[in-house]
Amino acid sequence: MLRLPKFQYLTPQNINDACKILADQGPAAMIVAGGTDIYPKMKRRQFLPKTLIGLRKIDDLDRISGSAKSGLTLGASATLTEVSSHSVVQESYAGLAKAAGAVSTPILRNMGTIGGNLCLDTRCNYYDQTHHWRQAIGWCMKAPSGKGWPVLQDSKLNQSGVPCRVAPGSSRCWAVSSTDSAPMLIALGAKLKLIGSKGERVISVKDLYNDDGMFYLSKAHDEILTEIQLPPSDGIKSTYWKLRRRESFDFPVLGVAVALKQAKDGTVEHAKVVLGGIGSCPFEMAEAQNILTGKRLTENQIEAASQSVFNPARPLDNTDFHLFYRKRMAPVYLKRALTELATMGSNV
Amino acid sequence: MAKAKSEFSVIGKSLPRVDAGDKCTGRTKYADDLRLPRMVYGKILPSIHPHALIKKIDVSRAEKLPGVLGVITGRDLPIQFGIMPTSQDEHALALDRVRYVGEPVVAVAALDEETAEEALLLIDVQYEPLKAVMSLEDAINIKEPRIHDYGPEGNLHKIVSIDFGDVDGGFGEADHIREDVYFYQGNTHLPMEQHSAVASWNPSEEKMTIWSATQTPHYVHRALAKVLELPDHKIRVVAAPVGGGFGGKDDPFSHEICACKLSMLIGRPIKITLTREEVFYAHRGRHPVLMWVKTGVTKDGKITAMHFKSFLDGGAYGSYGPASIYYTGALQTVTYKIPNYRFQAIRAFTNKPACGPKRAHGTPQPRFAIERQLDRLAEDLKLDPIAIRQKNMTGPNHVTVNWLKINSNGSKECTEEVLKASGWKTKFGKLPKGKGIGFALSTYICGAGLPIYWNELPQSEVQIQVDRSGLVTAFSGAIDIGQGSNTVLASLVAEVLGLYQTDVSLVTADTDLTPIDLGTYSSRVTMMMGHAAIDAAMKVREPIFEAAAEEMDVSIEKLEARDRVIFDKENPENKLSFKDAAQLAEAKFGPIGAVGSYKPAPKIGQYKGSGVGPSPAYSFSTCVAEVDCDAETGEVKVEKIWIAHDIGRALNPLSVIGQVEGSVYMGLGEVLMEEQDFRKNLHKIPSLLDYKSLTFKEMPPVETILVETDEPNGPFGAKEAGQGPLSPVIPAVANAVYNALGIHIDEIPITPEKVLKALEEKKKGNPPRVGPKGIPSYNFPEPVKVEVPAEWKR
Amino acid sequence: MFYTGAVGTAKTKGGLLESQKTLITLQINGERYEVAVTVNKTLLEILREDLDLTGTKHGCEVGECGTCTVLINDQPILSCLTLGVEIQGQKITTIEGLEQNGKLHxxxxxxxxxxxxxxxxxxxxxxxxxxxxxxxxxxxxxxxxxxxxxxxxxxxxxxxxxxxxxxxxxxxxxxxxx
Incomplete structure (x- = not known):
């Protein structure tokens, strides 16, 4: 049986205390919410924190409040089940209900949190393997020895000399952003709150991410994601299309998130297209957005916008499916997403 | 022996399985659920090299770790073992050389599993890497280094070259000849239960007891006796209920032997449970097979000759390979009349986990090839794909050109039934673009005619003991791995004695307590254990009936038993309870008990390799698959499967349907997504997340039709159901994809990538196909000419 | 201090932290169990190895199969990815608790x-x-x-x-x- 390494488990009762432990202990301490990402990685020895800080005892961290009119606030500890089944999310942020409801399995969604999904470690089929397997292949840039986090935490990590196994000549790690909710939240224009030992700040979800498989989050180690703020839905229609081998369990190897607002005559006033699962962070597809904006959602417009994501979608060979297949599916999935929105009645 | 069905009182009914209550309440104790007093835990250090010499192993740091009780290496277990007499090529722990990543090298016993795991990190193994042989082409081309120092040459394990009839003459008579190449990717069993064994050495009795998740306690017994150098009677093997096998727990394994050795060393019980990754390395799964098939037909579609070549990628060890290689050639003739047949094959060693017997052992691969090719031949000749098959189908009481004797044969009925149910006539060629329908036929053995170790002994034995309370206990070495053999055993004994299924208590799969059964493989258990059970039950019925006849004052021939009552058939009011009759019999004759056994009739073919293929009976299955293909994404959605299965007689129809549906499920996994894939000398995806198996969401509706043909050699007419129905699913889906999109996917799994690639080729005007380009150039030895049965002589 | 719940004191061994055992109370199938565990013990391990509730099985221990599913407050969760210390006071239902007084569900x-x-x-x-x-x-x-x-x-x-x-x-x- 795979088992967890030893660690110290702390359960602060408020965020400030949690931040303080993180600040005091540095990278030796890690946060756990649902545990669905961190525990498997601890069992496979990618992470060996000395201290785990459980967020379960912190009140209100799982609260969902607000409305479609004023904007909805999702506590970071709200489970993916709670988010995807929330009536306001389903009615006014349908793409998010779809994205959160497409994560892994219903059981894991009962455990995994929306905050955890946003902070999900990047994935790679050279990295998400057991200690033995990684040793056999000679480790990889993201985890260049068997010692695991936190020994391997500093920013010189990518100078360990151990190559990226996907792109051996590369100076960076190409592990893949595999969160379903991030592309959708970016498309919806959501913000999030980070609380750290030095205070709190609100940033756009997009700004949480770096295009780097190892240093994929921009937040400081002692900052904790506490809530996600959705703007007023304002008639925005949204959807999420996910490529994966099976309709359950599997991470996205391409995620297409679309949010758009149409005028009464059908003219697109505002469009956001974000792709996930094809690189180390979610990518906004500017050209597609430009093509869509100011026009109606005709077949031709949809086709043109869809084709425009073929070039910027540049996956590598480190997930399920052939990389070129994933690239090829980007326009197809966007076309289907846009067609779905085009045929959808206007959002009340 | 067979009675008309209307008279059966137990069989033919869909009674609940005898072990279902325990399985649905958490009471069933699988091997990993066992805990003995003072039990400790073992872990095994796997190799990190695909092919290397072991220069030095330093275990001193591990031995010093507090809580570590013992450490063993290959030197402690130097005797080789293997499942077959001709494949004794394994060591429990690698001795001097490792042959695949994941191969066991050192085993550690410790007070708890964490400590054992930690100790593994303290072991220093120095390797000298050797060139790794990772593919069939490598194995044929790389002569040195050799993975094993046996086999015909280089890295070839075994070569077969054999002729039945006048093959060249047969091709000469053909109006049309096709040659096609196919590849069937390897895949694994993936039982939900990870292998586990608990071993307990009793030093005062000098006796070893092991509880293991094994399909073959008898062969584990043999391997342990050999490797541990203990007399047979000093070893007791108990097969715990198996949480899924599918052939993956058919071999004796390293962890079983290491658990025993460590228990002997430290004098305490020890448990070793594999991790999921280790289960992928234990493997013994479906061989990747590259196939070339050349078939000659007359204008009207009659097969005149077939030449079949298969190239098996065997992995690092022999395992069942010497049988697997023949199975890729043996059953082609059982479904279709092939008057002249040449079979040539190579099994090669590669530096990957050993392949072996997965459900329908060695036969889904050639089935994929020939059922795909028949559709092509039909199209070439402008014939209907069903018609060409019907033209060539074998019938009942048929002897094949390679000396296999078929008794009952429901292939024609199965074909009619499945076509009717699926609405084939209204669909074939008439579905809208992107939708398609495909058909395939297959067959499987009901137990191998010969045991793995050739001898004259029975292959299955059952003992029955009758208690004066009216309870009957049946003892059998057979192990239920989920296929339902316990229920078959109880139902057959109950049927013969006129009891309820629940009146039969079972003791199974314990080499100390139960008479022998060779194990759960080759779909042999219902056939062989079933006959042994009927034999034993008939024997215990005799004195009971004799005592009853005397008491009832009626001749014994007039008696019948059902519902716990023995009665006069002509005057049912004249009756006696089974319990009373059993007591009378016990008073008259002493304790009532008997043993029964079964041994198949001798094989009829007399040539090298004739041991693979003969069976007391053959099951037949036909499948129709309907698919909906997305030409833009390449996704193949199987909308529905219709499957008809010639079961001979369904002893428990619901159980049979369960086996058929499970086979369909596993076949769909193989045709759509499952792959034992390697990259950079490592298993690419040794996890339940990345090795893709169908979830609830991918499983299409299945309509199962059972066809009963009353097999004369079967227990009450029954045949197998656990394996055969897997095979036709794969080509039926592939044929349906061709029907839907006009593309040939000649290697499985049929992934979206391959579908798109084939569509692209089609668009470019190239052959609309994805599949292997050819086969390795290899000069097979001159085929051995086998004299054909009289029926096939010209 | 500002934290409650299980606090391990640590001494270093082999680069890993070895925590002391904590006494936890679990409500399983309507019964109260007290068990001393190190904080790294998952519910799966506690059920099977400390409480002999071996009806809960395991197939991967990393959340990829669902075999170890149990109910917490009537919701399915994976016992392989849940710490014992995290679920004190919550209602846990295992396969052994589905049958009530010998009567099957x-x-x-x-x-x-x-x-x-x-x-x-x-x-x-x-x-x-x-x-x-x-x-x-x-x-x-x-x-x-x-x-x-x-x-x-x-x-x-x-x-x-x-x-x-x-x-x-x-x-x-x-x-x-x-």
Whole structure:
């Protein structure tokens, strides 16, 4: 049986205390919410924190409040089940209900949190393997020895000399952003709150991410994601299309998130297209957005916008499916997403 | 022996399985659920090299770790073992050389599993890497280094070259000849239960007891006796209920032997449970097979000759390979009349986990090839794909050109039934673009005619003991791995004695307590254990009936038993309870008990390799698959499967349907997504997340039709159901994809990538196909000419 | 101090931290269990190894199969990814708790009748996911059943007998209410 390494488990009762432990202990301490990402990685020895800080005892961290009119606030500890089944999310942020409801399995969604999904470690089929397997292949840039986090935490990590196994000549790690909710939240224009030992700040979800498989989050180690703020839905229609081998369990190897607002005559006033699962962070597809904006959602417009994501979608060979297949599916999935929105009645 | 069905009182009914209550309440104790007093835990250090010499192993740091009780290496277990007499090529722990990543090298016993795991990190193994042989082409081309120092040459394990009839003459008579190449990717069993064994050495009795998740306690017994150098009677093997096998727990394994050795060393019980990754390395799964098939037909579609070549990628060890290689050639003739047949094959060693017997052992691969090719031949000749098959189908009481004797044969009925149910006539060629329908036929053995170790002994034995309370206990070495053999055993004994299924208590799969059964493989258990059970039950019925006849004052021939009552058939009011009759019999004759056994009739073919293929009976299955293909994404959605299965007689129809549906499920996994894939000398995806198996969401509706043909050699007419129905699913889906999109996917799994690639080729005007380009150039030895049965002589 | 719950004091051994055992209280199947564990023990390990509740099985221990499913506050969760210290005071239901006073739950009865268990290894998890579904949705459609059970893998049955068993149970529970 795979088992967890030893660690110290702390359960602060408020965020400030949690931040303080993180600040005091540095990278030796890690946060756990649902545990669905961190525990498997601890069992496979990618992470060996000395201290785990459980967020379960912190009140209100799982609260969902607000409305479609004023904007909805999702506590970071709200489970993916709670988010995807929330009536306001389903009615006014349908793409998010779809994205959160497409994560892994219903059981894991009962455990995994929306905050955890946003902070999900990047994935790679050279990295998400057991200690033995990684040793056999000679480790990889993201985890260049068997010692695991936190020994391997500093920013010189990518100078360990151990190559990226996907792109051996590369100076960076190409592990893949595999969160379903991030592309959708970016498309919806959501913000999030980070609380750290030095205070709190609100940033756009997009700004949480770096295009780097190892240093994929921009937040400081002692900052904790506490809530996600959705703007007023304002008639925005949204959807999420996910490529994966099976309709359950599997991470996205391409995620297409679309949010758009149409005028009464059908003219697109505002469009956001974000792709996930094809690189180390979610990518906004500017050209597609430009093509869509100011026009109606005709077949031709949809086709043109869809084709425009073929070039910027540049996956590598480190997930399920052939990389070129994933690239090829980007326009197809966007076309289907846009067609779905085009045929959808206007959002009340 | 067979009675008309209307008279059966137990069989033919869909009674609940005898072990279902325990399985649905958490009471069933699988091997990993066992805990003995003072039990400790073992872990095994796997190799990190695909092919290397072991220069030095330093275990001193591990031995010093507090809580570590013992450490063993290959030197402690130097005797080789293997499942077959001709494949004794394994060591429990690698001795001097490792042959695949994941191969066991050192085993550690410790007070708890964490400590054992930690100790593994303290072991220093120095390797000298050797060139790794990772593919069939490598194995044929790389002569040195050799993975094993046996086999015909280089890295070839075994070569077969054999002729039945006048093959060249047969091709000469053909109006049309096709040659096609196919590849069937390897895949694994993936039982939900990870292998586990608990071993307990009793030093005062000098006796070893092991509880293991094994399909073959008898062969584990043999391997342990050999490797541990203990007399047979000093070893007791108990097969715990198996949480899924599918052939993956058919071999004796390293962890079983290491658990025993460590228990002997430290004098305490020890448990070793594999991790999921280790289960992928234990493997013994479906061989990747590259196939070339050349078939000659007359204008009207009659097969005149077939030449079949298969190239098996065997992995690092022999395992069942010497049988697997023949199975890729043996059953082609059982479904279709092939008057002249040449079979040539190579099994090669590669530096990957050993392949072996997965459900329908060695036969889904050639089935994929020939059922795909028949559709092509039909199209070439402008014939209907069903018609060409019907033209060539074998019938009942048929002897094949390679000396296999078929008794009952429901292939024609199965074909009619499945076509009717699926609405084939209204669909074939008439579905809208992107939708398609495909058909395939297959067959499987009901137990191998010969045991793995050739001898004259029975292959299955059952003992029955009758208690004066009216309870009957049946003892059998057979192990239920989920296929339902316990229920078959109880139902057959109950049927013969006129009891309820629940009146039969079972003791199974314990080499100390139960008479022998060779194990759960080759779909042999219902056939062989079933006959042994009927034999034993008939024997215990005799004195009971004799005592009853005397008491009832009626001749014994007039008696019948059902519902716990023995009665006069002509005057049912004249009756006696089974319990009373059993007591009378016990008073008259002493304790009532008997043993029964079964041994198949001798094989009829007399040539090298004739041991693979003969069976007391053959099951037949036909499948129709309907698919909906997305030409833009390449996704193949199987909308529905219709499957008809010639079961001979369904002893428990619901159980049979369960086996058929499970086979369909596993076949769909193989045709759509499952792959034992390697990259950079490592298993690419040794996890339940990345090795893709169908979830609830991918499983299409299945309509199962059972066809009963009353097999004369079967227990009450029954045949197998656990394996055969897997095979036709794969080509039926592939044929349906061709029907839907006009593309040939000649290697499985049929992934979206391959579908798109084939569509692209089609668009470019190239052959609309994805599949292997050819086969390795290899000069097979001159085929051995086998004299054909009289029926096939010209 | 500002934290509660299980606090391990640590001494270093081999680069890892070795924590002291903590006494925790778990409410399992309506019974109270006190057990001393190190904080890194998952509910799966505690159930199987400390409490001998071996009805809960495991197939990967990293959340990829659903075999170790148990219910916490009537919701299916994976015991392999849940720490014992995290769920004190919550209502835990395992396969052993589905049967009440020797009487089978209707879903167990249906699994038995329809032979929805073959090897039986995924069965405890399947039963618990099914029960949770039926508690929430008295009359689930086939799609809803597939969705609710899509986190539990089975290699034997081809899934249909399980779906049928859930449908049968729903119809029986519905009928008994009328």
């Amino acid at each position: 209707p879903i167990q009865q249906a699994f038995i009748e329809l032979q929805a268990a073959q090897c039986g290894y995924c069965t405890p998890g399947m039963l618990l996911s099914s029960k949770a579904l039926l508690d929430e949705n008295k009359n689930p459609s086939q799609d809803e059943i597939k969705e609710a059970l899509s986190g539990n893998l089975c290699r034997c049955t081809g899934y249909w007998k399980i779906i049928e068993a859930v449908e049968l149970t729903a119809s029986r529970l519905g009928a008994s209410k009328e």
